[in-house]
Amino acid sequence: MTVTTELDQRFRDAAAAEGLLDVGFDVVDSPIGPLLVAATGRGLCRVWFRPDPEQQLDSLARTFGPRVLRSHATVEDAERQLDEYFDGRRESFELDVDLRATAPFARQVLGELALVPYGQTTTYGTLAARVGAPRAARAVGTVMNRNPIPIVLPCHRVVGANGSLTGYAGGLDLKERLLRLEGAML
Amino acid sequence: MMDAVPAIPPFERFYVEQSDVVLGFLRKRLPRDAAEDAFQETFLRALRAYDRLEHGEHLRAWVLTIAARIAIDTGRRTRPTAHELPELPVVDGRPAYAEIEHLAGALPPTERAAVVLRYAYDLAYDDIATALGSSPEAARQAASSGIRRLRSKGGTP
Numbered sequence: 001m002t003v004t005t006e007l008d009q010r011f012r013d014a015a016a017a018e019g020l021l022d023v024g025f026d027v028v029d030s031p032i033g034p035l036l037v038a039a040t041g042r043g044l045c046r047v048w049f050r051p052d053p054e055q056q057l058d059s060l061a062r063t064f065g066p067r068v069l070r071s072h073a074t075v076e077d078a079e080r081q082l083d084e085y086f087d088g089r090r091e092s093f094e095l096d097v098d099l100r101a102t103a104p105f106a107r108q109v110l111g112e113l114a115l116v117p118y119g120q121t122t123t124y125g126t127l128a129a130r131v132g133a134p135r136a137a138r139a140v141g142t143v144m145n146r147n148p149i150p151i152v153l154p155c156h157r158v159v160g161a162n163g164s165l166t167g168y169a170g171g172l173d174l175k176e177r178l179l180r181l182e183g184a185m186l
Numbered sequence: 187m188m189d190a191v192p193a194i195p196p197f198e199r200f201y202v203e204q205s206d207v208v209l210g211f212l213r214k215r216l217p218r219d220a221a222e223d224a225f226q227e228t229f230l231r232a233l234r235a236y237d238r239l240e241h242g243e244h245l246r247a248w249v250l251t252i253a254a255r256i257a258i259d260t261g262r263r264t265r266p267t268a269h270e271l272p273e274l275p276v277v278d279g280r281p282a283y284a285e286i287e288h289l290a291g292a293l294p295p296t297e298r299a300a301v302v303l304r305y306a307y308d309l310a311y312d313d314i315a316t317a318l319g320s321s322p323e324a325a326r327q328a329a330s331s332g333i334r335r336l337r338s339k340g341g342t343p
Contacts, residue, residue: 001206001207001210001213002206003205003206003209003225007209007222007225008205010222011201011225011226011229011230014226014230015229015233017231018228018230020233020234021197021233022237025198048195053198055200057196057198058196061194061195061196065237066194066195066196066197066236066237066239067197067233067236068196068197068198068236069197069198069201069233070198099265125297127195
């Protein structure tokens with residue numbers, strides 16, 4: 001017997017409202033393609049550019065606990081703010097983030113990254129210096145590459161010392177597109 | 187060599203895999219609205235207990251056991267003439283299914299599920315087979331070997 005959309009929705013909403021989820025997620029549309037967005041009770045914890053629920057749900061369960069459920073209510077606010085960002089109507093995100101699964105050095109780097117303003121770029125070396133490890137530019141690059149919450153934590157604003165785009169988990173085209181959207185000088 | 191015990195899947199996968207079976211099971215026992223309420227309650231209870239599971243084996247039997255318990259409780263609550271019927275004597279204050287679940291606790295998982303679903307929840311072997319992912323005949327054999335094992339241990343199911 002097939003569960004109706006309404007009954008399915010009712011259960012998902014009740015589960016989220018009762019606070020029973022380790023992680024709620026949904027796949028949301030965006031101008032750069034579908035994104036898998038996930039949040040815990042503490043805040044946004046993952047944004048994936050290429051949704052692959054089969055593998056990504058396992059990753060969420062391993063990291064945050066097995067009670068992983070698709071729940072639009074959990075990511076509604078993040079989706080709205082992302083929409084506004086892609087429309088050019090939002091320059092900063094007002095979202096809590098959950099970085100508990102991130103190692104202390106990476107968390108520190110991501111904290112500095114969050115302060116890089118809209119429409120501006122910085123370099124791996126500068127970011128390294130800001131966390132008191134001026135020679136750790138390469139390690140900062142690795143942290144950017146593994147950024148669990150791209151776009152919201154703006155690793156697209158970090159470029160090489162010579163101004164080259166260097167790399168991006170979502171592809172260099174996307175990095176350039178986000179920087180152009182923000183009106184950054186390239 | 188022993189087979190690896192299946193890992194606990196993310197709840198989303200478990201829910202998608204079991205939801206149609208659970209709803210079908212409840213619709214056989216309850217009117218539509220009550221079945222839908224029971225469906226929601228079944229998965230909320232499963233979700234509350236989910237992070238305490240130790241492995242991902244027999245998840246269908248597990249969730250149908252929860253559904254069966256809720257169906258029985260709902261049936262009791264909603265039967266319109268229930269308050270006019272004399273109370274049945276309850277020997278030690280516990281419902282029969284709690285007693286059987288307790289007794290069956292030490293059985294191997296398949297036999298335990300078959301015994302509990304058959305004798306505590308009065309499920310037909312077709313339904314038990316669905317729960318265990320086996321044939322009705324295999325379900326019947328699992329229930330009867332479980333009962334034999336309990337008797338040989340001096341239990342009195």
